[in-house]
Amino acid sequence: MLLIDRSILTEKLSGILDLKNVFLDEPLSGHTSFRIGGPAAFYVIAENLTELKEIISVCKEMNIKWYILGNGTNVLAPDDGYDGVVIRLGGKFNEISIEEDINDGTALITAGAGVSMAALSVYALKKGFTGLEFAHGIPGSLGGGIYMNAGAYGAEIKNCIFSAKALTPDGHLEEYTKEELKLGYRTSRFVGSDEIILDGAFRLMVYPRIPIRTMMEEYKKRRIEKQPLELPSAGSTFKRPEGNFAGKLIEEAGLKGFKIGGAMVSEKHAGFIVNTGNATAADVEALIEAVRQKVYENSGVMLEPEVKIMR
Numbered sequence: 001m002l003l004i005d006r007s008i009l010t011e012k013l014s015g016i017l018d019l020k021n022v023f024l025d026e027p028l029s030g031h032t033s034f035r036i037g038g039p040a041a042f043y044v045i046a047e048n049l050t051e052l053k054e055i056i057s058v059c060k061e062m063n064i065k066w067y068i069l070g071n072g073t074n075v076l077a078p079d080d081g082y083d084g085v086v087i088r089l090g091g092k093f094n095e096i097s098i099e100e101d102i103n104d105g106t107a108l109i110t111a112g113a114g115v116s117m118a119a120l121s122v123y124a125l126k127k128g129f130t131g132l133e134f135a136h137g138i139p140g141s142l143g144g145g146i147y148m149n150a151g152a153y154g155a156e157i158k159n160c161i162f163s164a165k166a167l168t169p170d171g172h173l174e175e176y177t178k179e180e181l182k183l184g185y186r187t188s189r190f191v192g193s194d195e196i197i198l199d200g201a202f203r204l205m206v207y208p209r210i211p212i213r214t215m216m217e218e219y220k221k222r223r224i225e226k227q228p229l230e231l232p233s234a235g236s237t238f239k240r241p242e243g244n245f246a247g248k249l250i251e252e253a254g255l256k257g258f259k260i261g262g263a264m265v266s267e268k269h270a271g272f273i274v275n276t277g278n279a280t281a282a283d284v285e286a287l288i289e290a291v292r293q294k295v296y297e298n299s300g301v302m303l304e305p306e307v308k309i310m311r
């Protein structure tokens, strides 16, 4: 992006957004769970649909790229930053509502894409509905959760989602049914598209709160025991290969503790690459490639990264 674009873009964005929601040269390391990433030329928070539409329209008009960032828990941001507009969803996108149907004991819980998966599962618990317990320990937002079809402990977004709304790049609103969302293992219709997920609706069953809470606490305990939560990471670095586990294959290739720069294959859970303090995105990318090659040589399985590289 040229310097002239920056001043025009600053003026345009300031006309759309509250000034407190426009940041220039914002370090992405502060917005990713890896704690890695150089500055985003622009980092903005859209508080409602009108603002979001206007940001996209300005980016298109000025031929500037944009990136929707959720909680940044599955993203590797480049060391030299992002030469465009990184957009976070706040304000109205953080709201949750419920429509209960007392006749069949179900509820439709609708949450904005900015709501954290943890907050959504706690909301369902408080209202006494089951189905989102698995989401409690996933540190992402609902937008990122739908995009990735996030899951844990045998459940995933696909199990309980009813529909989701999205904004297309040409400014149209679409509402997709569960089938139309094309949710698969860590994928959805949104991967590779420029659509922006606005919200998701979940059909859940009424259920006693105590077993829901117990299940959530159990999952939390298992995460603390098994995952290297004390170091920055983006969770599982690789997708689970069919009929196997990435962590197991990496461990069998003798890679636990293997390091490139500040990036290391976790000693606690080989499926996680962790930032030991000063890792760069280049370190993480090099380690991902080295792990893939060594695992392939050792087992014949080529691992596929689950982590998304911001471009």
Ligand SMILES: Cc1cc2nc3c(=O)[nH]c(=O)nc-3n(C[C@H](O)[C@H](O)[C@H](O)COP(=O)(O)OP(=O)(O)OC[C@H]3O[C@@H](n4cnc5c(N)ncnc54)[C@H](O)[C@@H]3O)c2cc1C
Residues within 6 Å of the ligand: 033, 067, 068, 069, 070, 071, 072, 073, 074, 075, 089, 113, 137, 138, 139, 140, 141, 142, 143, 144, 145, 146, 147, 148, 149, 150, 151, 152, 190, 195, 196, 197, 198, 227, 229, 233, 234, 235, 236, 308
């Ligand atoms: C400690 C730890 C544990 C984890 N455990 C799990 C787990 O058990 N299961 C699991 O599935 N994942 C897990 N993850 C990974 C991560 O939390 C999930 O993939 C999560 O769904 C990502 O959500 P996010 O909001 O952080 O998305 P981000 O990382 O910000 O983004 C991920 C992708 O989604 C896109 N995106 C985000 N929001 C939107 C939107 N509104 N519209 C369109 N695209 C959007 C982004 O552009 C990006 O391509 C873990 C991560 C960590 C750090």
